[in-house]
Amino acid sequence: MTNNKSGLSEIVKSVCCWIEGFIFLFGCYIVLFGHLTPGGGFAGGVIMAASFILIMLSFGKERTDKLFPRTRTTLVESFGALLFIAVAWLGIYYGGGFFANFLHQKFGGTPFTFLSGGTIPISNVAIALKVMAGLFLVFYVLSTHKVILDEDISKTEKDK
Amino acid sequence: MVHVIIYILILFMLLAALIALEAKNLLSSVVSIGAVGFMLSVVFLLLRAPDIAIIQVIIEILTLVILIRATIAVDVHLVKNIRQFFPFAICMVLLLLLFMFASKAMDLLPEFGNYLSKVAPHYLANGLKETGSANIVTSVILDYRAYDTLGEATVLFTAILGAVVLLRRKAKND
Incomplete structure (x- = not known):
């Protein structure tokens, strides 16, 4: 909050401070309860990515560079993809088929409760991690990329 | 209406x-x-x-x-x-x-509750029992038709990979 130079005005920053946590929490709810209520991994992941994009738009690029450097974002995305495939492969060994819901076959669980889904919440979390990191990475790349005209290149060469 | x-x-x-x-x-x-x-x-x-x-x-x-x-x-x-x-x-x-x-x-x-495909009544009748997911859409996406979701995730992964590779700031050999 002390750094006023980067990002938008003070009003926007303080409103975003209040709101961004709630947006992220709503995304987590959509992901974790995707097997009970409408929603799922994709929608929740996009909501979480939108909360990070809100931080980046209001506070500037430097804040998100500290929170989520590019290497960490790519790691999270790859981890999500690998977790999704790992759940599918574990289904072969324990459930008898690719993407078999082996946790639900073994433990069951009462319907309409959180633990009833078996592997479905794990797959939802994996997809949410992948979509969140991927869409944030796309926004980061698209917004920091600038078109360089030939005049600018000649100017910088003259300056050197 | x-x-x-x-x-x-x-x-x-x-x-x-x-x-x-x-x-x-x-x-x-x-x-x-x-x-x-x-x-x-x-x-x-x-x-x-x-x-x-x-x-x-x-x-x-x-x-x-x-x-x-x-x-x-x-x-x-x-x-x-x-x-x-x-x-x-x-x-x-x-x-x-x-x-x-x-x-x-x-x-x-079709009207709400009527179906055209033959597998739909099986999903509606046995979806909760076989997958434990109360939301039938999620049970279809992540259990019955999880292959489609894997393909969709691969498409998204490839698209993001293409955007990041094409829009990187510096070429490596530059």
């Missing part, structure tokens, strides 16, 4: 698409594209598909932010070439045809 509201929404969506084509300012055409997307999400909600409506709203917000940011960053705002009459007339005729097809498709949709 619901069908009448959906007809009106489809008509407004076509109008917004026409405005997006004909607007001289790039920013206003982006805003009218956003209007198309939000009305589409209302249509999904009226057709009782809340999962798709949530995804449509969220994706529309994200793409609007990206598009507005892209159009503001570019200096050229005004489109100089004014469209001529003949392409405009063809555009209007095609939009009218699209509206007729859309309203015909609305009439042909």
Whole structure:
């Protein structure tokens, strides 16, 4: 909050401070309860990515560079993809088929409760991690990329 | 009643698409594209598909932010070439045809609870027992048809990989 130079005005920053946590929490709810209520991994992941994009738009690029450097974002995305495939492969060994819901076959669980889904919440979390990191990475790349005209290149060469 | 509201929404969506084509300012055409997307999400909600409506709203917000940011960053705002009459007339005729097809498709949709495919009654009857997921849409996406989800995730992964590789700041050998 002390750094006023980067990002938008003070009003926007303080409103975003209040709101961004709630947006992220709503995304987590959509992901974790995707097997009970409408929603799922994709929608929740996009909501979480939108909360990070809100931080980046209001506070500037430097804040998100500290929170989520590019290497960490790519790691999270790859981890999500690998977790999704790992759940599918574990289904072969324990459930008898690719993407078999082996946790639900073994433990069951009462319907309409959180633990009833078996592997479905794990797959939802994996997809949410992948979509969140991927869409944030796309926004980061698209917004920091600038078109360089030939005049600018000649100017910088003259300056050197 | 619901069908009448959906007809009106489809008509407004076509109008917004026409405005997006004909607007001289790039920013206003982006805003009218956003209007198309939000009305589409209302249509999904009226057709009782809340999962798709949530995804449509969220994706529309994200793409609007990206598009507005892209159009503001570019200096050229005004489109100089004014469209001529003949392409405009063809555009209007095609939009009218699209509206007729859309309203015909609305009439042909099965009623809520009736199904066309043969596997649908099995999902509805055994979905909760076999997967433990109360939301039948999620049980189809992540259990019965999880291969499709894997393919979709692969497509998203490849698209993001392409964007990151093509838009990196420095070439390695430079």
